[in-house]
Amino acid sequence: MNFKDMQPETILAQAGGAIDMQSGGVVPPIQPATTFARDEDYNPLNANNVYARPHNDVVRQAEGVLAELESGAAALLFPSGMAAIAALFRTVPSGGRVIVQSGIYWNTTKWIREFCKRRQIVIDEVDASDSTALAAVCAQGPANVVWVETPSNPWLKVTDVAAAKQAAKSCGALLAVDSTAASPILTNPLKLGADIVMHSATKVINGHSDVMGGVLVTKELTAVWDEIVNDRASAGAIMGPFEAWLLLRGMRTLALRVERMVDNALKIARFLDDHPKVDSVLFPGLESHPQHELAKHQMPGGAGFLMSFLVKGDRERALQAAGKMQLFHRATSLGGVESLVEHRHTIEPHTGIPDTLLRISVGVEDAGDLMSDLGQALGQ
Numbered sequence: 001m002n003f004k005d006m007q008p009e010t011i012l013a014q015a016g017g018a019i020d021m022q023s024g025g026v027v028p029p030i031q032p033a034t035t036f037a038r039d040e041d042y043n044p045l046n047a048n049n050v051y052a053r054p055h056n057d058v059v060r061q062a063e064g065v066l067a068e069l070e071s072g073a074a075a076l077l078f079p080s081g082m083a084a085i086a087a088l089f090r091t092v093p094s095g096g097r098v099i100v101q102s103g104i105y106w107n108t109t110k111w112i113r114e115f116c117k118r119r120q121i122v123i124d125e126v127d128a129s130d131s132t133a134l135a136a137v138c139a140q141g142p143a144n145v146v147w148v149e150t151p152s153n154p155w156l157k158v159t160d161v162a163a164a165k166q167a168a169k170s171c172g173a174l175l176a177v178d179s180t181a182a183s184p185i186l187t188n189p190l191k192l193g194a195d196i197v198m199h200s201a202t203k204v205i206n207g208h209s210d211v212m213g214g215v216l217v218t219k220e221l222t223a224v225w226d227e228i229v230n231d232r233a234s235a236g237a238i239m240g241p242f243e244a245w246l247l248l249r250g251m252r253t254l255a256l257r258v259e260r261m262v263d264n265a266l267k268i269a270r271f272l273d274d275h276p277k278v279d280s281v282l283f284p285g286l287e288s289h290p291q292h293e294l295a296k297h298q299m300p301g302g303a304g305f306l307m308s309f310l311v312k313g314d315r316e317r318a319l320q321a322a323g324k325m326q327l328f329h330r331a332t333s334l335g336g337v338e339s340l341v342e343h344r345h346t347i348e349p350h351t352g353i354p355d356t357l358l359r360i361s362v363g364v365e366d367a368g369d370l371m372s373d374l375g376q377a378l379g380q
């Protein structure tokens with residue numbers, strides 16, 4: 001049977017694929033060797049493996065699963081999401097131009113700005129969830145990369161990937177999508193036209209808050225992709241075999257986890273939306289969200305597990321509510337089986353984020369227990 005014909009649930013449940021013929025094990029082995037032997041004629045004993053920087057079986061197995069999930073031609077793992085983003089932007093030549101969505105994961109913006117400054121790359125930041133605004137910026141001249149993040153973190157804006165592709169095409173740019181908050185279960189940007197999809201695998205793909213990782217998946221094998229492959233192999237931003245093995249282990253339950261998290265998140269969004277101590281809820285799954293219709297179309301399996309809400313009152317009120325939470329851990333990150341709460345203004349006070357905003361990542365706990373915790377923390 002060919003994995004290409006199968007549903008994500010099946011690909012994931014058997015992530016890593018075939019039986020390990022050497023041991024008979026139903027999960028893949030970890031091969032920690034940094035170097036691989038040659039025979040008497042100096043040919044590698046295994047043609048795939050010479051040295052562990054570019055070559056490791058379990059890393060390739062995890063990449064194979066991710067490429068299948070996103071319907072891409074190939075995937076590359078990196079030791080973090082940021083390393084994956086950096087690998088893509090390093091292909092932009094000095095003097096080039098990039099168009100980047102504003103109001104996205106703060107460290108992405110920060111790193112891209114610093115990088116573009118060093119390389120004399122022109123950077124245009126635009127609210128890409130406004131397709132007209134994105135098209136207008138693209139129409140100003142040629143560019144190398146259009147970078148969007150959907151849903152965006154922590155504003156939960158939804159960008160129309162198909163429209164973004166048209167805009168990117170009009171200026172000769174690649175469209176790259178950070179789909180971390182959607183997961184490969186809820187959106188497949190390559191199918192909507194994107195050229196490259198990126199995930200922080202640290203988040204829901206691994207899902208257990210115990211592995212750092214990032215991934216790029218390409219729709220086609222292009223010259224830019226070759227550059228990224230070469231750069232990773234030579235510059236060495238690789239994921240180790242233990243992390244790749246843990247990632248495969250985590251991915252086996254990805255579909256189940258996302259299903260539960262999405263279900264919990266919608267219940268919690270409605271609960272918060274009705275709560276007297278909450279001003280507003282930013283969640284594309286709510287009918288009141290400005291891009292709800294787009295989200296329904298682009299994320300048919302649900303609007304995700306990440307949301308933000310504004311607590312009535314001031315900064316102190318928001319911090320007090322976060323401080324009283326007992327189930328939601330006060331910690332950054334998202335996509336784990338455990339629910340987290342984050343006061344983003346403490347981390348990025350200069351980006352215009354409201355100081356009453358709390359961002360939550362909803363885990364797989366019981367929805368009723370989570371709502372009770374939010375209720376007692378906010379004050380009934």
Ligand SMILES: *Cc1c(COP(=O)(O)O)cnc(C)c1O
Pocket residue numbers: 080081082083105108149153178180181200201202203212213214334
């Ligand atoms: C976490 C995150 C990243 C960065 O990934 P790391 O694995 O932390 O390097 C990029 N984009 C989004 C949307 C994220 O949530």
